[in-house]
Amino acid sequence: MPCQLPADCLIDIFENLYDDKNTLYSCLLVNSLCCETAVRILWRNVWKFYNNNKPYISLSIINTLIACLPKESEEILHKNGINIAVPIQKPPLFNYASFCKVISIYKIDVMIQHTLKKYKKQSITSEDSKFYLYLLSEAKIHLSNLVKLRCDSDICPKFISHNLQSLTINFRNLFSKWIRDLISSQNNLKILKIANLQYISNYEYKEIILSLTKHSLTLTRLTLKNCKITKQFIAMFKNLQELNLDQNDTFYQLQNAYFSQLKILKIVYYNSYSSKDSIKILFKFLEINGNNLTVLYIYNNYYEQSLNLALAKYCPNLKILYTYIRDEETLKLILNNCQYLEVIEFCYDGREWLDSKIFFKVLANYSQKYFYGLILDFYSRLPIEELYQDLKEFFINWQGRTSQRSLSLIFVISETYYITKSAKINMKDIKLLIDKYKKFSIIKKFELKR
Structure with a gap:
């Protein structure tokens, strides 16, 4: 009689297959225990299977989630003129939505639009997508387990998870107060990615900064993309381990800042009227924090030798490096000084x-x-x-x-x-x-x- 591996062993094995979706999918067919174990991992971030060139994948995911809807939500669908006969003959084996740990509002929106087109609904509006999102939140999705969320600032669904560890927000001209509440209500937020913060008003900006204060000691990874920020606030995140900045305008935030646990720094800077001041700030930042850095990415559109000399001098413990290198002696200096590279x-x-x-x-x-x-x-x-x-x-x-x-x-x-x-x-x-x-x-x- 074949020996059955215990569930804990299967979990460890299947976790190593997380990025190999084909192999992980085949594990569903082995036996019931393998199926129960693998399905939770597959559905943890089901949105990663989204492929714009393969709309049938989107259709399959949305149909499965709709099949998990309770009768009450189906009635709401019918009352609103949305009659979708989901081609699933039997009740689903699992409440698949309860396994979701990651939600991408953007991908949900696109998948829903694919579904609506499939069922020949003539007019597709943003309200349709928000309405569907509401229905999915009613499908007994255990969003208290949600750990990762990506969304726009104008989204206002009927749920808030307080256990997010990773939050990505793309700010738009429309701003929902729900976003402020979402940020401030988190209990253990570790990763925050913000894009296009300049699109909101000064009052809304102050509200966001205030809501971030709560996470000054828990946040370990911060990414700011296309954010022209007028008030210094990055320095309050004392326990940052990774920092990503993509604009010269945010570099002054680093002035005299010290992060005792910062290991990864990724920056993008451009040649502009403010680039000289930015270089001076980055030079000083590396002098203060460089000894702790193990990963450094400097993306730039013009050569700045002084920055390479600074990293060679102040970052002796680097393990991974990307920088614009143009002369032989600078490369030799970096390789000689960064002995752990x-x-x-x-x-x-x-x-x-x-x-x-x-x-x-x-x-x-x-x-x-x-x-x-x-x-x-x-x-x-x-x-x-x-x-x-x-x-x-x-x-x-x-x-x-x-x-x-x-x-x-x-x-x-x-x-x-x-x-x-x-x-x-x-x-x-x-x-x-x-x-x-x-x-x-x-x-x-x-x-x-x-």
Whole structure:
């Protein structure tokens, strides 16, 4: 008689399959225990299966949720002229909605519109989507278990979860007081992402900042995108471990700020009239906080050597780095000073970046014993013959190192990249080269991302 693994073991196994939806889906068919375990993980963030090119997926998810509606909600549907005969003959095996830990209002809205089109409802308005969202909240969805929510500031559904750990809000011209209450009512908010905060009035802005005060000690990750903020408030989040900023206008928030637990900093800055002041602030920020940083991403549209010199001087414990590198000596300085560096990301097709041959040569000769990861970005073109030769020389040089770790190599390729038609080398040749050095244990892992 076959031995049945206990539920705790199955949970641990299936959790490792969280990003492998096909394998996880096949686990539903093994037996009842595997089914009960896997279905909870699949439905935890069911919205990640959304695919704009595959509307039948949206239809299937919404139909399943509608099938979970109680009779009272079905009657409300009929009274409002929405008659949907869901093609599910038997009652659902589970209350699937109760397994949801993540809600994306945007994706719900799009999925519902796909469903309405399928059933040939002539006029589709935002009220339809809000109405459906209300019905879903009535479908015995245990939103007290919800841990992650993405929404716009004009959404005002009939539920509020007080146990969110992650909240993403895209602010629009329309502002709902529910958003303020949603923020202030959370008991253990850890991750906050805010976009387009400048679209609200000064009064609403003050209300939002006030509601955030409650989370000054619990928030560990903060992202501000396209937020021209006039009042300093970032410094109140004393326990931040990750900070993401994408605009020069928010950098003054960092002035003289100290975060004892900050490990990850990701910033985007542009060349503008205020860029010199921004550089000075970032320079000072790295001087104060750089020693604790392990991950640093600096995305910029022009070269600023002083910032690279600052990170080489003040960030000795970096493990992952992305920055605009244009000269050989600066790269050597970074590799020598950041002795714990494990991964570096490099824009291979950046015309104003450091020459690729020099980059690979310096990397092979000056990277320290912990280094193993290389991420190459291709935004517009893929000079494949040049890449082939660069990689071949780099692998040979890496093979000759006295202290060597097997490499992890990742290509990040834009959807709009192009390869010169006259090229005699193609991606298959690149993969064959990589496979050759895998056999020599020079390369441990290769991944292609788009």
